[in-house]
Amino acid sequence: MATREAILHADASHVWHPYAPSRANVAAAPLVIARASGVWLEDADGKRYIDGNSSWYTATLGHSHPRVVRAIAEQAKVLAHTAFAGITHEPGALLAEELLASLPAGYSRVFYTDNGSTSIEASLRMALHYWQKAGQPKKKRFVALNSAFHGDTLGATSLGGIGHFTHVFGGNTLECVHVKSPADGHEAAFAHIARVLKEESDSIAAVVVEPLVQAAGGMLIYPAAYLAELARACEANDVLLIVDEVFTGYGRTGTMWASEQAGVTADILCLGKTFASPIPMGAVVVTPHVSEMFVGNREDALMYGHTFCGNPLGAAVAREVLSIFKEESIVASLPPKIEKIRNAFFAIKGARPARALGMVAAIDLGDGGYLGDLGWRVYEEAKARGAYLRPLGDTVYVTPPLVIGDRELDALLSIVEESVRAVTG
Numbered sequence: 001m002a003t004r005e006a007i008l009h010a011d012a013s014h015v016w017h018p019y020a021p022s023r024a025n026v027a028a029a030p031l032v033i034a035r036a037s038g039v040w041l042e043d044a045d046g047k048r049y050i051d052g053n054s055s056w057y058t059a060t061l062g063h064s065h066p067r068v069v070r071a072i073a074e075q076a077k078v079l080a081h082t083a084f085a086g087i088t089h090e091p092g093a094l095l096a097e098e099l100l101a102s103l104p105a106g107y108s109r110v111f112y113t114d115n116g117s118t119s120i121e122a123s124l125r126m127a128l129h130y131w132q133k134a135g136q137p138k139k140k141r142f143v144a145l146n147s148a149f150h151g152d153t154l155g156a157t158s159l160g161g162i163g164h165f166t167h168v169f170g171g172n173t174l175e176c177v178h179v180k181s182p183a184d185g186h187e188a189a190f191a192h193i194a195r196v197l198k199e200e201s202d203s204i205a206a207v208v209v210e211p212l213v214q215a216a217g218g219m220l221i222y223p224a225a226y227l228a229e230l231a232r233a234c235e236a237n238d239v240l241l242i243v244d245e246v247f248t249g250y251g252r253t254g255t256m257w258a259s260e261q262a263g264v265t266a267d268i269l270c271l272g273k274t275f276a277s278p279i280p281m282g283a284v285v286v287t288p289h290v291s292e293m294f295v296g297n298r299e300d301a302l303m304y305g306h307t308f309c310g311n312p313l314g315a316a317v318a319r320e321v322l323s324i325f326k327e328e329s330i331v332a333s334l335p336p337k338i339e340k341i342r343n344a345f346f347a348i349k350g351a352r353p354a355r356a357l358g359m360v361a362a363i364d365l366g367d368g369g370y371l372g373d374l375g376w377r378v379y380e381e382a383k384a385r386g387a388y389l390r391p392l393g394d395t396v397y398v399t400p401p402l403v404i405g406d407r408e409l410d411a412l413l414s415i416v417e418e419s420v421r422a423v424t425g
């Protein structure tokens with residue numbers, strides 16, 4: 001096995017990391033993670049860290065869940081990959097049926113993608129093509145929220161409401177109207193979006209929202225009432241509603257789906273992250289309203305697809321994930337953990353009161369936003385104490401695996417508290 005030094009040397013010489021300069025002026029050595037199991041990441045020296053953000057919200061069932069590992073091994077032996085064009089297979093077909101059964105009523109068809117961004121990308125194309133087919137080709141703008149994050153393809157970037165992620169691409173993106181975030185006051189925000197929908201519906205294809213939590217925007221939380229009202233306004237103004245459950249899906253907000261708290265079935269729902277984790281795969285789920293528009297012959301097709309869409313390994317894992325949620329009553333086990341997280345965060349002193357929903361809690365330590373430094377100082381403190389606590393600038397948050405045990409959760413929350421105190425005094 002390569003030594004820690006050899007790995008770091010190869011990495012520093014040749015690797016370009018996400019959201020990072022190609023080569024950093026001030027080199028902060030990355031953690032060298034050798035293995036992960038349950039809520040624990042273990043580095044090359046055997047030091048262990050609690051995974052405070054579930055590795056970008058994917059290790060929702062913990063790392064290397066034995067049932068998921070078995071599903072991958074068994075599927076790999078039988079059918080690891082085949083194209084999904086003119087071909088189907090058991091995991092791809094049965095997953096669609098089982099996924100629809102787990103979602104709020106009204107969805108009827110599943111389109112597979114590679115990840116969260118391509119789920120969003122596919123949904124935007126469906127919306128644009130839908131209005132072409134409906135004889136309203138002028139409906140081609142999108143509406144998204146300030147502070148939104150929907151992924152990193154150019155289509156998804158167009159919807160992004162965090163300037164730091166999007167500004168250098170201005171002029172090369174789809175036309176998108178950004179409206180007030182409901183996290184800054186949901187009534188004023190609803191009045192704003194309702195006005196835009198009413199006045200500009202003849203040029204708007206769809207509204208895209210993260211339901212209840214704007215994740216990368218700083219774990220900003222808003223009430224379900226906004227989403228419920230938004231769904232009614234979209235319907236009244238003949239605008240499609242796309243909900244992005246890439247982060248919120250699979251129990252993160254305390255219910256299996258965040259949109260179910262608002263009683264909302266959107267026109268299109270996007271999935272990724274936990275969906276087939278740890279295999280990169282996503283899905284777009286639509287109502288008949290959308291899918292019926294694409295019924296017919298070759299010329300009616302949605303011209304969109306990815307080489308690995310419908311990948312049998314991913315589909316087998318996605319089925320296992322759904323089955324674990326059901327058989328291990330994952331969502332029903334959450335309330336005591338949710339309460340612990342909430343209490344711990346509300347006891348921390350930040351620049352503003354903390355916020356929490358389900359298995360998400362966050363606190364802003366300053367006003368530096370995404371480029372702020374305070375969260376990074378807490379990150380270093382937490383690392384020394386045995387937790388991986390990647391911040392969003394000045395925002396410190398936790399989104400732990402839902403299967404985290406009581407003792408592990410207590411340990412994580414103590415580390416958060418101590419690390420924040422070490423930085424803010």
Ligand SMILES: *Cc1c(COP(=O)(O)O)cnc(C)c1O
Binds near residue numbers: 115150151
């Ligand atoms: C992470 C994320 C995406 C993008 O998913 P990728 O798998 O990184 O492409 C889209 N929407 C939301 C809400 C996300 O959190």
